[in-house]
Each structure stands twice: as structure tokens, then as C-alpha cells.
Amino acid sequence: xxxxxxxxRLLLLTEGQLGVFTAKTAASLLRxxxxxxxxxxxxxxxxxxxxxxxxxxxxxxxxxxxxxxxxLRPDALYVGIAPVGGALPPEMRRHIREALAAGLDIVSGLHxxxxxxxxxxxxxxxxxxxxxxxxxxxxxxxxxxxxxxxTRCRRVLTVGTDCNVGKMVTALELTAAAxxxxxxxxxxATGQTGIMIAGRGVCVDACVADFAAGAIExxxxxxxxxxxxxxxxxxxxxxxxxxxxxxxxxxxxxxDALVLVHQLGRTHYRAPPFTPLPGWRExxxxxxxxxxxxxxxxxxxxxLNTVGHSDDEAxxxxxxxxxxxxxxxxxxxxDGCDRLLAAACA
Amino acid sequence: xxxxxxxxRLLLLTEGQLGVFTAKTAASLLRxxxxxxxxxxxxxxxxxxxxxxxxxxxxxxxxxxxxxxxxLRPDALYVGIAPVGGALPPEMRRHIREALAAGLDIVSGLHxxxxxxxxxxxxxxxxxxxxxxxxxxxxxxxxxxxxxxxTRCRRVLTVGTDCNVGKMVTALELTAAAxxxxxxxxxxATGQTGIMIAGRGVCVDACVADFAAGAIExxxxxxxxxxxxxxxxxxxxxxxxxxxxxxxxxxxxxxDALVLVHQLGRTHYRAPPFTPLPGWRExxxxxxxxxxxxxxxxxxxxxLNTVGHSDDEAxxxxxxxxxxxxxxxxxxxxDGCDRLLAAACA
Numbered sequence: 256x257x258x259x260x261x262x263x264r265l266l267l268l269t270e271g272q273l274g275v276f277t278a279k280t281a282a283s284l285l286r287x288x289x290x291x292x293x294x295x296x297x298x299x300x301x302x303x304x305x306x307x308x309x310x311x312x313x314x315x316x317x318x319x320x321x322x323x324x325x326x327l328r329p330d331a332l333y334v335g336i337a338p339v340g341g342a343l344p345p346e347m348r349r350h351i352r353e354a355l356a357a358g359l360d361i362v363s364g365l366h367x368x369x370x371x372x373x374x375x376x377x378x379x380x381x382x383x384x385x386x387x388x389x390x391x392x393x394x395x396x397x398x399x400x401x402x403x404x405x406t407r408c409r410r411v412l413t414v415g416t417d418c419n420v421g422k423m424v425t426a427l428e429l430t431a432a433a434x435x436x437x438x439x440x441x442x443x444a445t446g447q448t449g450i451m452i453a454g455r456g457v458c459v460d461a462c463v464a465d466f467a468a469g470a471i472e473x474x475x476x477x478x479x480x481x482x483x484x485x486x487x488x489x490x491x492x493x494x495x496x497x498x499x500x501x502x503x504x505x506x507x508x509x510x511d512a513l514v515l516v517h518q519l520g521r522t523h524y525r526a527p528p529f530t531p532l533p534g535w536r537e538x539x540x541x542x543x544x545x546x547x548x549x550x551x552x553x554x555x556x557x558x559l560n561t562v563g564h565s566d567d568e569a570x571x572x573x574x575x576x577x578x579x580x581x582x583x584x585x586x587x588x589x590d591g592c593d594r595l596l597a598a599a600c601a
Numbered sequence: 602x603x604x605x606x607x608x609x610r611l612l613l614l615t616e617g618q619l620g621v622f623t624a625k626t627a628a629s630l631l632r633x634x635x636x637x638x639x640x641x642x643x644x645x646x647x648x649x650x651x652x653x654x655x656x657x658x659x660x661x662x663x664x665x666x667x668x669x670x671x672x673l674r675p676d677a678l679y680v681g682i683a684p685v686g687g688a689l690p691p692e693m694r695r696h697i698r699e700a701l702a703a704g705l706d707i708v709s710g711l712h713x714x715x716x717x718x719x720x721x722x723x724x725x726x727x728x729x730x731x732x733x734x735x736x737x738x739x740x741x742x743x744x745x746x747x748x749x750x751x752t753r754c755r756r757v758l759t760v761g762t763d764c765n766v767g768k769m770v771t772a773l774e775l776t777a778a779a780x781x782x783x784x785x786x787x788x789x790a791t792g793q794t795g796i797m798i799a800g801r802g803v804c805v806d807a808c809v810a811d812f813a814a815g816a817i818e819x820x821x822x823x824x825x826x827x828x829x830x831x832x833x834x835x836x837x838x839x840x841x842x843x844x845x846x847x848x849x850x851x852x853x854x855x856x857d858a859l860v861l862v863h864q865l866g867r868t869h870y871r872a873p874p875f876t877p878l879p880g881w882r883e884x885x886x887x888x889x890x891x892x893x894x895x896x897x898x899x900x901x902x903x904x905l906n907t908v909g910h911s912d913d914e915a916x917x918x919x920x921x922x923x924x925x926x927x928x929x930x931x932x933x934x935x936d937g938c939d940r941l942l943a944a945a946c947a
Contacts, residue, residue: 398872399841400841400873401876461811462809462810463808464810464846468844472841492891496744496745497811499814499845499846499848500811528747544883544890544891547883548879548883
């Protein structure tokens with residue numbers, strides 16, 4: 256499990272890729288760690304308004320190099336992209352070298368581990384800066400054995416109809432809503448962006464298959480002091496490639512409730528095999544029946560990601576789906592998630 | 602995927618651990634590669650009858666060192682143990698050094714990779730011997746995308762109620778029965794012992810979670826020329842620690858039929874969490890419903906491992922279970938598997 260230092264003055268590196276879809280990690284940090292970001296580092300966009308690229312961003316400057324950020328006293332550089340199968344883009348290397356020379360910690364979710372790069376490791380050793388590769392799997396080889404269900408904390412897992420539908424956002428919004436309602440709530444991060452937001456977590460998809468559920472069990476035990484823990488889901492139990500990761504979450508976390516996340520209008524997997532998504536009932540049945548082999552759980556509601564739709568379309572779709580499934584349906588970003596929270600904690 | 606050379610004169614190393622349960626890999630090779638084994642290497646048992654330790658073994662000698670095996674002209678040394686989390690036992694090192702010096706290939710299923718050991722790698726380089734670590738995960742990072750279901754080969758997967766119930770043996774016995782019936786049948790190995798038997802395969806439990814199903818898909822595509830392929834199962838979909846590996850098999854292989862394997866009398870998981878096994882109907886439902894999200898399949902029969910029971914007990918138990926489930930039930934080792942084969946290929 257990764258535990259990041261409490262960085263509070265972040266430089267976000269997006270070099271040439273600033274945007275909601277091109278630099279999703281940066282865009283998420285600009286939403287969920289808005290108060291901690293001091294600047295974006297992107298020579299291609301330097302001097303422009305960050306909000307023209309990421310509408311919800313705080314009004315931070317976009318700078319061309321690390322030296323320009325000195326007056327802002329940053330304490331870390333966070334790599335703001337995490338492309339599938341991605342290595343460190345060559346044009347980002349200069350910024351990382353300069354940040355290390357200036358003594359800034361680096362936090363990266365790339366597949367290519369920066370700490371294993373001889374030149375970067377040497378620069379870090381010289382300045383005392385630290386390199387954190389949050390996709391590195393845990394060294395501990397734990398086989399899950401249902402220890403999660405012995406905690407007194409209520410465990411809620413977000414699950415999906417596909418990848419990239421909003422499982423992390425839903426878990427974060429549920430955590431915030433629970434805190435506003437006075438509950439001691441924790442967010443358990445299971446992917447690189449979630450870890451950068453929470454400062455703690457494990458990349459479950461990078462774990463060896465035998466120890467993936469055990470890594471989740473360990474993570475959930477670390478949040479056992481909370482009243483309720485919202486666990487960031489991954490993949491989908493119906494996705495042929497990523498379903499093992501999803502099941503590691505179901506059986507490692509032993510959730511008491513599930514919130515199913517879907518993007519309105521998505522009918523097919525967005526990545527290979529591009530086949531139709533399973534039907535709602537088949538999918539919910541598979542989630543519940545498979546989870547119940549270890550710990551009984553139910554889908555308590557559906558978080559409907561309605562991005563790109565009008566308010567009217569979103570409302571009509573949510574109402575129709577709620578009627579079809581007999582479950583509360585809400586878009587946590589557009590509508591809040593009071594009903595999903597009530598259902599998950601009932 | 603691993604492809605081993607066609608070794609035909611094996612030395613089996615069990616140093617101090619020869620026995621059906623203590624050296625399970627060796628015991629399996631003595632059953633399924635009986636014609637290829639020239640001797641067992643075990644100084645503690647040297648000179649004794651191999652059948653007093655492994656009843657089904659061929660009458661090969663037990664030798665004290667590699668030098669004594671020279672007249673038998675071995676072409677490889679196979680490490681006959683694969684303990685959980687196990688390193689190379691120090692007392693085995695001497696034999697491996699001597700074998701490498703003599704130019705013998707080494708095949709190992711240990712977690713500790715012999716090819717990464719500087720001394721052993723140096724000895725191998727000097728003699729031209731090769732080191733094969735069959736637990737090493739594939740370098741290719743393939744995400745499964747249901748390509749397996751596009752093959753014309755019928756795919757049959759063995760699944761279990763727990764680990765260590767007989768999924769490999771069942772797949773091997775089904776393969777042999779299908780070949781006897783005149784079919785072009787292949788065995789797809791997914792664990793270290795299976796790979797040593799088949800000469801080809803992948804250790805799915807050692808793969809990174811995101812690529813475990815993809816490794817199985819690649820393996821199944823490599824057997825696509827057969828009429829029928831029997832895929833060695835791993836773990837159980839109800840086991841909290843190993844279920845992700847099981848689901849990687851279900852969604853990577855896209856099986857047309859499942860054969861469920863159980864050990865008579867086992868009521869609880871034999872390793873942590875030691876909790877009761879799920880009920881038959883709950884387990885079968887979870888297997889079928891989860892598989893069907895990718896490719897429809899049914900449990901066609903139950904392979905009942907009745908080791909340690911009398912013929913009468915075994916027969917009564919099989920009849921009772923067949924009546925309860927409405928499925929054929931057979932012990933492939935005691936009774937053969939004609940009815941399981943018919944059900945799986947119907």
C-alpha cells in the first residue's frame with residue numbers, strides 16, 4: 256500500500272496534453288485537490304487560462320518550466336497523465352529533472368517506474384527529493400481471507416457496467432456527502448488517480464492475480480476506524496479483460512453494499528472487444544451472486560453519469576431507469592448523491 | 602506462454618521430500634510423464650523402491666547424485682516440488698549446480714526464478730544448459746477481448762469447489778479419454794505442474810491482474826487447431842483470495858462447458874479462511890451467470906475426487922450427488938470419465 260507525504264503545494268505536469276480527456280489525472284486533481292494545486296506545468300499552454308481547458312479548475316497559472324514556479328514554493332510535482340501502457344513522454348523528462356534538482360518530490364502513476372530510472376534516481380538522491388511510483392504493486396504477498404468483513408466499518412464498493420464510467424468520482428462524491436452528513440467516512444483508492452487524490456491506496460490492476468484481493472483486504476483494514484468506507488471500483492465483472500480485477504475488489508473488500516455506475520448512452524464496451532454491454536439484470540445478478548459466495552451484498556442504487564446530456568434528458572433517463580430497476584438512480588455530479596448514500600448505508 | 606523443449610529423459614529432483622503430498626509435482630510427473638522419467642534424485646531415499654513413496658510410479662531408480670545418473674543419459678532435471686511461496690531449498694542447490702555443469706536443462710516451478718540466480722545463470726552459460734522458470738509471467742501484456750470464442754475448437758474448463766481438489770487431473774483424464782475416443786484433444790496447462798506435463802502453458806496465478814485473462818486467451822488460441830481443448834482450472838470462484846484467477850480463466854477461455862471438480866468429504870476451504878464451502882446451487886449459479894456475461898456456458902457434470910474412500914462409499918456418494926444435482930458425477934481416476942466427456946462435449 257502506498258502512503259504519500261502530505262503534499263500541499265502541487266505542480267501538475269501535463270506538458271502538451273492539458274485537457275479533460277487528454278490529461279485525466281490532472282483534470283481529476285484539479286477537481287478533488289483544487290486547494291492544493293499551485294500551478295500547471297505545460298509549456299504549450301503557458302500563460303493561457305486553465306479554465307479554458309478544464310472548466311472546473313481553480314484559477315492557477317500555467318507555467319512553462321519549474322524555475323518559473325519557484326515563487327509559488329511547490330513541494331511536489333505530480334505527473335498529470337496515466338496513459339494505458341504508457342511510458343514517460345520524452346518531453347516531460349526535462350521538467351522532472353528540473354523538479355528533482357530543485358528538491359521537489361515526484362508522484363507518478365505511469366507504468367514506467369521513475370524510481371527505476373538511473374538518471375532520475377541519481378538526481379533524487381543528490382537533492383533529497385523522493386520518487387513515488389503509485390502503480391508499483393505492494394511487496395507484501397497477501398492472500399485474501401475475508402478479514403475485511405470483520406471490521407466494524409460499513410463497506411460500500413462502486414462497481415460498473417464498463418471501465419471509465421465514473422466509479423472513482425462516485426466513490427469520492429459519496430465520501431464527501433457522508434462527511435457532510437456528519438459521518439466519519441473514508442475513500443479507499445484503488446487506482447493511480449485515486450491514490451494521488453487520497454494520498455493512500457493500492458493499484459489493484461497492477462497486482463499479481465493471486466495477491467490482488469489480498470491487497471484490497473489490506474487496504475480496507477487500514478480504513479477500519481471509519482464509520483463507512485467507500486471503495487473505488489475498477490473495470491466491470493462483465494468485461495472479459497478486467498473482470499479479475501473487479502472480482503478482487505468484490506472478494507477482497509467484502510462490501511456490505513454496491514453502487515452500480517453507468518454512463519448514459521453507452522451501449523457497448525468502449526475498448527476492445529467493443530461488444531454490447533450485458534443487460535442490467537444479468538449484470539446485477541452476477542455481481543450479487545458472486546459477491547455472496549464470500550459476503551452477502553446488494554446493489555443499492557445506480558449512479559448515472561449523464562455528462563454531455565441536457566438536464567431534461569438526464570432527469571428522464573434517471574426516472575426511467577429507476578422505474579425499470581426499482582432502485583434509486585442519481586447523477587452524483589449533477590444531482591448530488593443523497594439518495595444513493597441513504598440506499599448504500601441503509 | 603512457455604514452450605519447453607521436448608525433453609524425453611527426465612531426472613526428477615525431490616531431495617528429502619519424495620512422497621505423494623510432499624513432492625506433488627514429482628508425483629504428478631511420475632503419473633503423467635511416466636514414460637519420460639529415467640530416475641528420481643533424492644539422497645535421503647536413494648536405493649529404496651520409488652513405489653513405496655509414490656504407488657503409481659514406474660520402476661525407476663532413486664539416485665543420490667547427478668553423477669550416478671550419467672549412464673541413463675538424462676536430458677533435463679525437473680524440480681519436483683512447488684511449495685506455496687517457496688524458495689529453492691538449499692539442499693537442492695548442489696544437485697542443480699551439478700546438473701547444469703553436466704549440460705542438463707533445468708525446469709522449475711518455484712517462485713524464486715533460477716535464471717535470475719547469478720551463480721546458476723553463469724553455470725548454464727558455461728555448459729550451454731538452459732534454465733526454464735515456468736512460473737515466470739509472460740512478457741506480453743495482452744488484455745483479453747473474447748478472441749477465444751472465435752476458434753472452432755470446443756473449449757472445456759475444469760472449475761472447482763476449492764483449490765487442490767483435482768482440476769488438473771480431471772482435465773488430463775478428459776484429454777486422454779477424448780483421444781482414446783478418436784478426437785484431436787489438447788490439454789491447456791495453466792499451472793506449473795501442468796506446464797511440466799504438457800510442455801507448454803502459462804501460470805495464470807503469477808500474471809498481473811489486468812493481463813491474466815489475456816494470457817489465457819493467448820494460450821487457448823494456441824490450441825485452436827484441436828477439436829476439443831480441456832483447460833486446467835485454478836482456485837474457485839468462491840475462494841476470497843484466488844477467485845480473480847478463476848475468473849481470468851472463465852473470461853479468457855470463453856468455455857463452452859464446465860466440469861465442476863470436488864473432493865468428497867471436503868466441507869470447508871482447506872487453506873485460510875477455512876470457512877464452509879458455498880452450497881452447490883449457489884456455486885454453480887455464480888459460475889454460470891458470471892461466465893455468461895462473456896460467453897454462455899453450463900456445468901455439464903461433476904468430477905468427484907474420492908481418494909481415501911472405499912469403492913462402496915465413492916459409488917454411493919456419486920449416486921446421491923447425481924440425483925441431487927441432476928448431473929453426471931464420476932471420479933475420473935477411479936471410474937474413468939466417459940460420462941463427463943459426453944456431457945462436456947454434448
